[in-house]
Every structure is written in C-alpha cells, then in structure tokens.
Amino acid sequence: MLRKKRREGPGEINAGSMADIAFLLLIFFLVTTTMDTDAGILRLLPPIVDDMENIDKVKDRNVYIVLINDADQLLVEGEPMDIKDLRAGAKEFMTNPTNAENLPEKTRITAAVCREQIAFNRSYLAGATEDEDRVRFQKEIDRWEDKLLAVELLGEFMELPNSAVISLQTGSKTSYNMYVQVQNELEAGIRELREDLSREKLGRRFSELNDKDEDDQKLIKAIRMVYPQRISEAEPVDVSRRNQ
Amino acid sequence: MSRFKDKKGKGTPAISTASLPDIIFMLLFFFMVTTVMREVDLLVKISLPEASEVTKLEDKALVDYIYIGPPSESYLGTEPRIQLNDQFARLDEIDAWVKLGTERRDEVLQPKITRSLKVDKETNMKIVTDVKQELRKSNALKINYSSSQGG
Numbered sequence: 001m002l003r004k005k006r007r008e009g010p011g012e013i014n015a016g017s018m019a020d021i022a023f024l025l026l027i028f029f030l031v032t033t034t035m036d037t038d039a040g041i042l043r044l045l046p047p048i049v050d051d052m053e054n055i056d057k058v059k060d061r062n063v064y065i066v067l068i069n070d071a072d073q074l075l076v077e078g079e080p081m082d083i084k085d086l087r088a089g090a091k092e093f094m095t096n097p098t099n100a101e102n103l104p105e106k107t108r109i110t111a112a113v114c115r116e117q118i119a120f121n122r123s124y125l126a127g128a129t130e131d132e133d134r135v136r137f138q139k140e141i142d143r144w145e146d147k148l149l150a151v152e153l154l155g156e157f158m159e160l161p162n163s164a165v166i167s168l169q170t171g172s173k174t175s176y177n178m179y180v181q182v183q184n185e186l187e188a189g190i191r192e193l194r195e196d197l198s199r200e201k202l203g204r205r206f207s208e209l210n211d212k213d214e215d216d217q218k219l220i221k222a223i224r225m226v227y228p229q230r231i232s233e234a235e236p237v238d239v240s241r242r243n244q
Numbered sequence: 245m246s247r248f249k250d251k252k253g254k255g256t257p258a259i260s261t262a263s264l265p266d267i268i269f270m271l272l273f274f275f276m277v278t279t280v281m282r283e284v285d286l287l288v289k290i291s292l293p294e295a296s297e298v299t300k301l302e303d304k305a306l307v308d309y310i311y312i313g314p315p316s317e318s319y320l321g322t323e324p325r326i327q328l329n330d331q332f333a334r335l336d337e338i339d340a341w342v343k344l345g346t347e348r349r350d351e352v353l354q355p356k357i358t359r360s361l362k363v364d365k366e367t368n369m370k371i372v373t374d375v376k377q378e379l380r381k382s383n384a385l386k387i388n389y390s391s392s393q394g395g
Contacts, residue, residue, distance in 0.1 A: 019261065022268035029272065033279035038307060038360055039298040040390040045380050068369075170369040177365035179372070180293040180391055187297040 041183050046232070062104045064093040064166045068182060070173035077102070083181060090166060090189035094227055095158075106158035114148035150222035154201045157226045165230045186231055193227045280304065287327050288313035293365040294394040301388060306357050308345045310338075312371060313364030324367045326375065335374055342382040360388040 066086070067075040074081045076089055096103040118141055125137040150157065166186055170179055191206070198206035198219075206223060209216040290313040301307050311327040326333050328341045346354050359379060363372055379387060 015262070015265065018265035019268055022265050022272055026268055026272045026275065029275045029279065032282055033275065034282050035279050037300060038304070038388075038390055039300045039393060040360060040388040041295055041297060042299050042358070042386070042388050045376060045385040045387060047383065047385060048380050170373065172368060172370035172373070174369040175365065176363045176367040176369060176372055177293040179369055180295055180365070180389055183389060184295040184297050184391075191297060 041180065041187060043183070043231070059163065061102050062161055062164045064090065064164075066166065066168045066182060066186070068168075068170045068174045068178055070171040072175055072178040074182070083178075083185060086182065086185040087189040087192070090186050091193055093164075093166065094160065094190065094193055104161050104164040106160060108156060109147055109151060109159045110156045111148060111151045114144050114151060117144040118148065146221070146225065149218065150225050153219055153222045154197070154226065159226070160228065165232045167232045183231070187229070190227055190229050194223050197223055197226060284309070284311075284327075284330050286311060287316060287330075287332060288325055288364070289316050290362055290364045291366075292362065292390055292392045295389075295391040296394070298391055298393050299388075301358060301360065303356075306349070306353060307360050307388075308341075308357060309360050309362055310375060311362045312367055312375065313362075314366075324364065324371050326371070335378055338375065338378040339382040342379065342384045346384075356386075357384070358386045358388050359384050360390050362390045 065077055069075065074083060074086065076086065081089060093103055096106055099105075121137045121140045121144065125134060125141065128134050128137055147159070168179075168182065168186070194206045198204055198209070202219065206220075209220050211217060211220060288311050290311060312324055314322045315325055315332075326335070326338075328337065333341065342359070345357060345359075349357060361372065361375070376387070379385070
C-alpha cells in the first residue's frame with residue numbers, strides 16, 4: 001500500500017487551464033498593440049529663408065509648376081491636366097527628350113569635362129587667398145569629382161540644371177488625399193526614370209541595389225545624381241488668391 | 245445486437261485538448277513579435293491616403309507623430325484638429341513639441357528624427373500647410389506623409 005503511493009509520485013498538475021491563460025495573454029496583446037508599420041512619402045522641407053530678395057530668379061523653363069486648386073483639379077505648366085498624365089509629364093520634364101525650349105536645358109557630362117573642371121578649380125584653389133574662396137573651390141572640386149565617379153559608373157549622362165525643380169502648390173481647400181496622390185505620381189515618375197537608367201546601364205533593378213553595400217551605395221548616389229528628386233515644398237502660395 | 249449497443253455507449257473519444265495551449269502560445273508569440281505597443285490614444289479619426297511609392301520608416305524610436313483629423317468625439321465638431329502626443333494642440337504649440345522631441349534624443353541622432361504626419365485624407369491642405377510652416381520654423385525639416393501602401 002505504502003509502496004504503491006510512492007511509485008505514483010505527486011499527482012500531475014492539471015494543464016487544462018493553460019489554454020485559458022494563454023488566451024488571456026493573447027487577447028491582452030491583441031488589444032494593446034498595433035500592427036501598422038508606419039510607411040509614407042518621405043520629404044525634406046526647405047529651411048526658412050529670411051530675405052527672399054537674395055534668391056536668384058530661376059528660369060521659367062527650369063520650373064515645373066504643378067498647381068492643385070480647391071476643387072482638386074490640376075493645372076500643370078498653365079494647362080489643365082489629368083492626374084493620370086502627371087507621371088509622364090514629370091518624366092518628360094526630367095528628361096527633356098526632344099530638347100524642347102520650355103523644358104530644362106540639359107548639359108552633357110563627360111569624363112573629359114569633369115577632369116577639365118577639376119583641374120580648373122584646383123588651379124583656382126591654389127591661387128585663392130581668402131578662406132571663403134577656398135571653401136567654394138573645394139566644394140566645386142568635390143562636386144565635379146562626384147560627377148566624374150558617376151560618369152565612370154554609368155557612362156556619359158545628361159545633367160539637369162541645378163535650378164530645375166518641380167514646384168507643387170496647393171489651395172487652402174485642396175484635399176490632403178489629392179496632395180498625396182500628386183506627390184506619389186511625381187515620386188513614381190522619378191523612380192521609373194531611375195529604374196530605367198539602372199536597368200539600361202547596370203542590368204540591375206534600382207530597388208534591388210543594397211544601400212548597405214559600399215559599391216552599391218556609389219551606384220545609388222550616381223543614379224540619384226542623374227535623376228535628382230527635386231520636389232519643392234516651398235513657401236505656400238494660396239492658389240485661389242493667385243488666380244484672381 | 246449486443247455488440248451494437250456496446251459501441252453506442254462508448255461514443256467517439258474526446259478530442260485531446262493537450263496541444264491547445266501550444267497553439268495559443270504560438271499565436272501569442274506571433275503577435276508579440278509582429279506588433280508594437282500602442283503609444284497614444286487617438287483623439288482624432290484618421291483614414292490614411294493610399295500611395296504606391298512609400299518608404300518604410302526604419303527606426304521607430306526616431307519618429308514623432310503629428311495626427312491631424314476630425315475629432316473622434318462628435319460633440320467636438322468636425323473641424324480637423326491637431327493631436328500631439330496624447331492631447332489636442334494648437335499650432336503655436338508645435339514648436340515646443342518639436343524642441344521637446346529633439347532634446348529627448350541623443351545629440352548624434354537628433355538630425356535623424358523624422359516627423360510623421362498622419363493626416364486624414366479628407367482634411368483640407370490649409371491646416372497641413374500651416375503645420376508644415378510651423379515645422380519649418382522650428383527647423384524640423386525631415387517629414388513623412390504617412391500613407392498606406394496600395395494603389
């Protein structure tokens with residue numbers, strides 16, 4: 001009798017309620033946590049500029065003006081446009097395939113031009129006495145060296161002028177949804193151009209370039225230089241007032 | 245006859261629930277890993293716009309959120325309001341909020357802070373533009389128009 005008891009040991013703990021406890025925990029986590037991974041369209045706002053007078057006037061052809069009015073209608077470069085055509089419009093602005101008068105004038109960047117400019121600026125730098133000039137020439141040299149690297153990686157390319165910019169302006173009653181859609185289309189246009197360039201020159205997809213790999217970083221930088229993302233979020237202009 | 249009766253008495257054996265806790269635990273771990281803690285209680289209704297060109301925000305610790313939308317409580321009207329942290333805020337409170345968010349972080353990380361605008365898609369641009377101007381004034385230039393993937 002005594003022997004039998006010992007062999008059995010302490011009775012098993014009933015695990016029947018384990019499921020209930022786990023359920024409770026599960027429901028707690030379901031309620032207190034969220035699934036949504038935050039994603040969106042990243043933008044850099046321009047810093048506040050105090051004196052607007054010192055800003056150089058940008059040539060009309062270098063600005064792609066997109067207006068959205070209070071009724072969510074688009075006016076692109078003075079012409080009404082459907083949002084479906086905006087992507088193609090942005091691509092045309094960025095590439096200017098026909099060298100049209102009203103689109104930005106592109107300059108051909110070749111290795112020779114880059115080397116020449118670097119040499120020029122080096123000689124200027126050597127002769128410069130003021131600190132301010134030195135900084136400026138050094139910046140120029142860095143800029144052209146970046147371009148030279150891009151030419152080496154991608155071959156000769158047509159560069160957009162520095163002032164080329166897509167300017168987006170909205171009315172006060174424009175819906176946020178429309179604004180995001182327009183931002184999205186412009187972004188998509190630029191991404192498609194980058195993808196095309198990447199496929200043509202590298203045989204790889206731009207989105208598959210690894211931004212943690214050093215060589216790929218250079219490629220990404222070069223491609224971004226050819227098709228820069230310049231969407232201006234500049235000073236708000238009330239579109240509705242502008243038209244009066 | 246007797247054999248038939250015997251069977252009926254036994255019935256089908258009960259399904260073992262011994263593995264039920266394991267299944268639930270698996271679910272639990274799945275949710276614990278894939279979700280994050282809710283940080284604020286939303287006071288505004290937000291349905292995000294859809295976009296296809298979205299970038300995921302990698303580091304959640306470096307993101308501050310601004311919520312803009314109509315209040316969830318109907319007695320507060322339908323005019324879009326700004327929510328910072330856990331309460332409604334006025335436009336002129338954004339500056340202080342930005343500073344607080346910046347000072348909270350390590351100096352090295354401060355330039356990497358993104359302000360994510362979670363804005364209801366029906367909102368007028370006026371309030372969004374005003375908020376953007378405030379952000380520019382307080383030198384918080386990296387922003388994100390939060391949108392759901394789609395389209």
